[in-house]
Amino acid sequence: MSEVNIKYLAEKLGLATSTVSRALNDSYEISQSTKDRVAELAKALNYQPNPFARSLRQQKSKTIAVIIPERINNYFSQVIDGIEEITQKFGYHLLVYSTHENVDTERKIISYLLNGRVDAIVMSVSSQTKNIDHLETVYTKGVPIIFFDRICKEIPTTKFITNDYENGYKATSLLIEKGCKKIYFLLLSMEISIGKERLRGYLDAMKESSLPFDESWVIQCSQKEEENISLISGYLYGIDRPDGIVASVEKLAIATYYAAKETKLQMPKDFKMVSFSNMRIAGLLQPSLTTISQPALKLGMECAQLLMKKLNKPNQPPLEDKIIVLPSQISLRESTGK
Amino acid sequence: MSEVNIKYLAEKLGLATSTVSRALNDSYEISQSTKDRVAELAKALNYQPNPFARSLRQQKSKTIAVIIPERINNYFSQVIDGIEEITQKFGYHLLVYSTHENVDTERKIISYLLNGRVDAIVMSVSSQTKNIDHLETVYTKGVPIIFFDRICKEIPTTKFITNDYENGYKATSLLIEKGCKKIYFLLLSMEISIGKERLRGYLDAMKESSLPFDESWVIQCSQKEEENISLISGYLYGIDRPDGIVASVEKLAIATYYAAKETKLQMPKDFKMVSFSNMRIAGLLQPSLTTISQPALKLGMECAQLLMKKLNKPNQPPLEDKIIVLPSQISLRESTGK
DNA sequence: ACAATCAGTGCAATCGATTTCGTGAATTGT
DNA sequence: ACAATTCACGAAATCGATTGCACTGATTGT
Numbered sequence: 001m002s003e004v005n006i007k008y009l010a011e012k013l014g015l016a017t018s019t020v021s022r023a024l025n026d027s028y029e030i031s032q033s034t035k036d037r038v039a040e041l042a043k044a045l046n047y048q049p050n051p052f053a054r055s056l057r058q059q060k061s062k063t064i065a066v067i068i069p070e071r072i073n074n075y076f077s078q079v080i081d082g083i084e085e086i087t088q089k090f091g092y093h094l095l096v097y098s099t100h101e102n103v104d105t106e107r108k109i110i111s112y113l114l115n116g117r118v119d120a121i122v123m124s125v126s127s128q129t130k131n132i133d134h135l136e137t138v139y140t141k142g143v144p145i146i147f148f149d150r151i152c153k154e155i156p157t158t159k160f161i162t163n164d165y166e167n168g169y170k171a172t173s174l175l176i177e178k179g180c181k182k183i184y185f186l187l188l189s190m191e192i193s194i195g196k197e198r199l200r201g202y203l204d205a206m207k208e209s210s211l212p213f214d215e216s217w218v219i220q221c222s223q224k225e226e227e228n229i230s231l232i233s234g235y236l237y238g239i240d241r242p243d244g245i246v247a248s249v250e251k252l253a254i255a256t257y258y259a260a261k262e263t264k265l266q267m268p269k270d271f272k273m274v275s276f277s278n279m280r281i282a283g284l285l286q287p288s289l290t291t292i293s294q295p296a297l298k299l300g301m302e303c304a305q306l307l308m309k310k311l312n313k314p315n316q317p318p319l320e321d322k323i324i325v326l327p328s329q330i331s332l333r334e335s336t337g338k
Numbered sequence: 339m340s341e342v343n344i345k346y347l348a349e350k351l352g353l354a355t356s357t358v359s360r361a362l363n364d365s366y367e368i369s370q371s372t373k374d375r376v377a378e379l380a381k382a383l384n385y386q387p388n389p390f391a392r393s394l395r396q397q398k399s400k401t402i403a404v405i406i407p408e409r410i411n412n413y414f415s416q417v418i419d420g421i422e423e424i425t426q427k428f429g430y431h432l433l434v435y436s437t438h439e440n441v442d443t444e445r446k447i448i449s450y451l452l453n454g455r456v457d458a459i460v461m462s463v464s465s466q467t468k469n470i471d472h473l474e475t476v477y478t479k480g481v482p483i484i485f486f487d488r489i490c491k492e493i494p495t496t497k498f499i500t501n502d503y504e505n506g507y508k509a510t511s512l513l514i515e516k517g518c519k520k521i522y523f524l525l526l527s528m529e530i531s532i533g534k535e536r537l538r539g540y541l542d543a544m545k546e547s548s549l550p551f552d553e554s555w556v557i558q559c560s561q562k563e564e565e566n567i568s569l570i571s572g573y574l575y576g577i578d579r580p581d582g583i584v585a586s587v588e589k590l591a592i593a594t595y596y597a598a599k600e601t602k603l604q605m606p607k608d609f610k611m612v613s614f615s616n617m618r619i620a621g622l623l624q625p626s627l628t629t630i631s632q633p634a635l636k637l638g639m640e641c642a643q644l645l646m647k648k649l650n651k652p653n654q655p656p657l658e659d660k661i662i663v664l665p666s667q668i669s670l671r672e673s674t675g676k
Numbered sequence: 677a678c679a680a681t682c683a684g685t686g687c688a689a690t691c692g693a694t695t696t697c698g699t700g701a702a703t704t705g706t
Numbered sequence: 707a708c709a710a711t712t713c714a715c716g717a718a719a720t721c722g723a724t725t726g727c728a729c730t731g732a733t734t735g736t
Binding site: 480 | 691693694695699
Binding site for chain 3: 018029030031034053058059
């Protein structure tokens with residue numbers, strides 16, 4: 001690799017490397033004529049500064065890590081699109097990692113990032129995450145971190161979420177309004193923050209209604225699609241089956257569709273369903289699915305904007321310890337009846 | 339940042355930095371006892387080598403760039419999952435970029451990567467890509483590059499695709515078999531390699547049949563969802579509308595569903611459709627969609643395996659100039675009739 | 677006219693890890 | 707007993723860009 005580096009440029013121009021460096025960085029102490037000469041040659045030779053040398057010296061990488069629980073999920077893809085849209089304008093690069101909802105993987109990934117490889121982290125924690133030592137380490141090491149969607153409240157930094165409590169409440173109220181008497185709530189795990197908020201909304205709506213309620217109606221699902229389908233089918237086969245379902249995440253709604261196929265039950269006749277989901281094609285399902293969808297792209301952009309400000313403006317204070325709530329949107333479709 | 343670096347370790351241990359470095363890298367010229375001492379302290383202080391210093395010295399980054407045309411697409415997400423699954427075992431990191439099907443963006447991204455930032459590139463070219471100077475530069479600079487799905491034949495390197503020609507043929511034959519007389523082919527752009535192959539399959543199947551055919555039945559769609567829907571609706575409204583559709587990519591199948599809704603036509607009664615797609619929930623659509631799905635995860639894994647071999651084994655030759663074909667799977671569903 | 681200021685540039689240290697080369701001590705061979 | 711290896715480690719160069727400090731010649735102030 002016949003690398004063209006700053007030393008080579010300096011030789012060709014009869015200047016010192018320091019001068020070339022300053023010229024390229026548009027330093028005020030270099031004359032315009034010299035800057036022009038340097039810029040010209042640099043362009044002619046297509047000079048690209050070595051990112052590692054620069055990062056090493058400046059102690060910053062112009063790289064941001066994005067950690068998500070799963071890739072095959074439109075919601076996360078949209079968030080990343082939003083982040084990229086902003087960060088690329090500032091010349092940042094995105095390292096993207098998936099934990100596959102596994103805390104050990106999450107831990108390992110975090111440990112790779114504590115050596116300065118990234119200037120900041122944007123993440124949604126895995127549904128299994130209970131012990132948060134690794135997240136605390138990120139914080140104490142001073143690496144800026146922003147949580148979104150599945151946040152970790154204990155870490156004093158900025159978090160972005162949607163109004164999950166409110167929408168859990170709304171979703172449940174909608175089913176009640178539509179005449180459901182026995183409403184189940186499907187959630188992925190007790191540990192994930194959004195699940196908890198959505199669940200709270202559900203619980204409060206149930207409590208405020210005059211409907212019966214039993215704790216066993218909150219169904220803990222697993223990561224395995226197959227297991228979930230048979231679990232849900234099991235409930236649907238029962239003589240005292242639910243006539244309303246709130247799915248706290250998209251994949252559980254899908255599992256419910258399969259369970260409905262298996263049990264030959266029909267929505268919205270036999271039971272109704274609302275799900276939190278960012279599927280583009282919710283309207284094309286059989287029956288079409290009533291969804292509560294999050295402003296994913298916008299959320300990603302806001303995360304990134306905050307970070308860019310923090311990283312690129314001088315004398316920025318640490319990220320504020322607060323929760324920013326963006327509103328979700330509810331789309332009524334056939335799965336909840338006319 | 340009170341960084342614990344190799345110099346600090348060396349001081350604490352009364353050793354030279356070179357010795358510590360060698361000990362950590364398990365060099366044969368260091369005694370076991372010293373190695374143990376070093377390892378112990380390193381662990382105790384949670385020492386993490388600085389990636390930039392290492393990359394600068396070794397001229398390799400342990401980072402791979404993945405460039406895709408769009409993020410909100412299960413196929414690409416699965417491919418990346420496959421790549422990550424392999425590369426993370428080797429300690430590699432993934433920089434992920436989306437071109438949003440835009441060549442200028444693609445060019446810009448590539449230009450950021452030619453300074454050693456990544457050890458290799460895995461990419462699927464944008465549908466607009468016609469001029470391939472930027473890809474040639476990658477090749478001449480000696481950065482290993484692998485193409486998948488939307489490949490660039492002109493660059494002599496390894497490419498991974500699925501048997502697109504064959505499946506274009508099969509999809510068309512299936513519709514013919516089901517009694518379709520007027521079969522349209524929807525494609526995103528003439529420039530993308532896979533579109534061309536699938537189209538060839540369609541054309542040959544049409545030619546070999548005794549059915550009529552007109553060039554105008556090959557429909558060029560755009561990137562804009564709305565435009566595509568009204569374009570397709572336009573064809574479906576016509577008195578001489580198609581009774582069979584082959585969608586070369588998932589998003590066009592979805593647009594067709596919306597167009598069907600708009601025109602109140604029903605599949606499979608009024609027309610039948612097959613689409614290339616990796617949607618998990620094709621079976622839940624109304625009607626369920628007959629798909630040809632690609633082995634995305636496997637493809638990602640194979641790309642990565644090849645790269646890991648090339649990058650981690652000594653004296654590897656350049657990536658062979660060949661095309662590796664993985665078989666797709668066809669899933670018959672309601673959209674093509676019983 | 678002479679000190680003070682300043683614009684424009686070069687020298688050398690620096691970031692942190694790797695690596696070439698060299699050195700002293702211990703071991704082996706004859 | 708003395709030369710020849712081998713072992714274990716240290717000193718210093720290196721990767722490429724940035725930056726604190728020093729230096730030169732020219733300009734300004736009084």
